[in-house]
Amino acid sequence: MDKPKVVLGVSGGIAAYKACELLRRLSESGHDVRVVPTASALHFVGAATWSALSGNPVSTEVWDDVHEVPHVRIGQHADLVVVAPATADILAKAAHGLADDLLTNTLLTARCPVLFAPAMHTEMWEHPATQENVATLRRRGAIVIEPAVGRLTGVDTGKGRLPDPAEIFEVCRRVLARGVTEPDLEGRHVVVSAGGTREPLDPVRFLGNRSSGKQGYALARTAAARGARVTLIAANTGMPDPAGVDVVQVGTAVQLREAVLKAAPDADAVVMAAAVADFRPATYAAGKIKKRDGQEPEPIVLVRNPDILAEISTDRARPGQVVVGFAAETDDVLANGRKKLERKGCDLLVVNEVGERKTFGSEENEAVVLGADGTETPVPYGPKEALAETVWDLVARRLGSNV
Numbered sequence: 261m262d263k264p265k266v267v268l269g270v271s272g273g274i275a276a277y278k279a280c281e282l283l284r285r286l287s288e289s290g291h292d293v294r295v296v297p298t299a300s301a302l303h304f305v306g307a308a309t310w311s312a313l314s315g316n317p318v319s320t321e322v323w324d325d326v327h328e329v330p331h332v333r334i335g336q337h338a339d340l341v342v343v344a345p346a347t348a349d350i351l352a353k354a355a356h357g358l359a360d361d362l363l364t365n366t367l368l369t370a371r372c373p374v375l376f377a378p379a380m381h382t383e384m385w386e387h388p389a390t391q392e393n394v395a396t397l398r399r400r401g402a403i404v405i406e407p408a409v410g411r412l413t414g415v416d417t418g419k420g421r422l423p424d425p426a427e428i429f430e431v432c433r434r435v436l437a438r439g440v441t442e443p444d445l446e447g448r449h450v451v452v453s454a455g456g457t458r459e460p461l462d463p464v465r466f467l468g469n470r471s472s473g474k475q476g477y478a479l480a481r482t483a484a485a486r487g488a489r490v491t492l493i494a495a496n497t498g499m500p501d502p503a504g505v506d507v508v509q510v511g512t513a514v515q516l517r518e519a520v521l522k523a524a525p526d527a528d529a530v531v532m533a534a535a536v537a538d539f540r541p542a543t544y545a546a547g548k549i550k551k552r553d554g555q556e557p558e559p560i561v562l563v564r565n566p567d568i569l570a571e572i573s574t575d576r577a578r579p580g581q582v583v584v585g586f587a588a589e590t591d592d593v594l595a596n597g598r599k600k601l602e603r604k605g606c607d608l609l610v611v612n613e614v615g616e617r618k619t620f621g622s623e624e625n626e627a628v629v630l631g632a633d634g635t636e637t638p639v640p641y642g643p644k645e646a647l648a649e650t651v652w653d654l655v656a657r658r659l660g661s662n663v
Contacts, residue, residue, distance in 0.1 A: 263292040266436075267295075267334055267366055268282065268283055269296050269297070269342065269344075269363045270295060272298050272304065273422075276304035277305055278344075278425050279345065282344055282429055283313050284313060285429040287315070293314045295310040295314050296319075296362050296363045297363070339439075340372055340374075340432060340435060346377055346378045348389075351394060354376070354393075355392075356393075375435060377405055378405070379420065381420050382412070384420065401442050401443065403443050405484055405503055405504025406506060407422065423504060427500060430481050443485075443488075445487045446487035450490055451493065451520065451529070452490060452491070453516060453533055454473040454495065455476060455535070457496070458495070459513065459540035462547065465549070467540065467541065468496070469535045470614075476533035478645045482645055482652055484504040493507075493510055495509075495510050528582065530584070538565055539562035573607075582608070582659060584609070585608070586610045586611075587601075587610070598630060607632050610630075611630055626640060
């Protein structure tokens with residue numbers, strides 16, 4: 261079988277060196293990668309490096325190998341074009357249809373999914389001109405992921421950092437797997453919760469659960485690959501931020517509720533994949549609880565945590581908002597799931613069986629997605645990203661009917 265053909269566009273930013281890692285991951289996973297740098301990008305990483313890593317010739321000019329018409333053929337034959345880093349300059353040229361080098365010509369001729377991973381200083385990213393260019397590209401069907409927050413050049417810190425190449429690769433992989441040119445969640449804002457909350461007993465102990473956050477992260481990555489603006493509320497996951505996702509770190513159920521209620525008002529969909537503790541200790545010990553010889557420990561009194569899923573399902577932040585819950589059950593899975601769906605009032609409920617060696621911490625999952633309209637969508641055992649795709653298929657269908 262032919263290898264999937266990926267065009268890696270590299271524009272002239274200091275983050276160009278990070279694209280070498282993205283190229284390595286794409287090549288080693290079986291993709292045929294053609295690197296198309298801008299002339300400015302070659303000031304950071306030379307053509308010899310790109311050629312050696314990709315095994316393909318590298319050029320910036322439309323006049324090289326004219327008989328092969330590279331400015332047309334490269335884009336026509338690609339399965340994916342990804343530009344990383346994408347500077348403010350390349351975003352502006354792409355938005356206005358300029359074609360003064362091989363990369364911008366390739367962007368005009370591409371009929372496959374196009375993904376931009378921006379990297380620039382915060383002021384440049386936030387400038388109205390850049391934001392309008394990004395909005396134009398997204399409206400036309402391009403996927404422009406959000407830059408990360410972190411250290412920039414010099415002493416500057418802020419939003420504008422190129423996301424981790426490993427995470428950009430995951431977005432590329434999901435876009436290629438779908439094989440769909442138009443991102444169906446484009447223009448949508450979705451909120452996803454992930455991980456497991458921890459309720460402190462004292463400064464060193466907490467009540468928690470086994471949730472790793474992997475399913476929530478799969479949902480966030482998949483939504484970003486389908487064009488959504490994603491807010492991920494992460495509870496104690498310890499995993500790197502997914503590319504193109506705004507991440508809010510929380511610890512307890514109360515903190516998670518505050519973050520969800522803050523993000524939900526302009527969200528088209530809220531997916532509550534986090535394992536939220538039902539109870540928390542009634543009191544918090546300011547000092548470590550000591551073990552005393554000959555004495556049994558004092559009983560721990562628990563109080564209920566807020567029911568976030570029921571709250572946001574009952575009080576929708578906006579008309580047409582789709583709310584998705586998760587139900588982790590150990591017995592009578594579907595029966596308990598149906599009762600929970602009715603009790604919570606959400607639109608969809610992902611029901612799965614959990615246990616010490618099931619679901620939690622695993623790369624795979626198996627579930628049935630119950631709909632408030634009486635539908636049941638089984639998802640067979642497989643990668644968690646497959647379940648994520650099914651969830652977003654169902655969400656997108658409901659959002660489309662709400663237009």
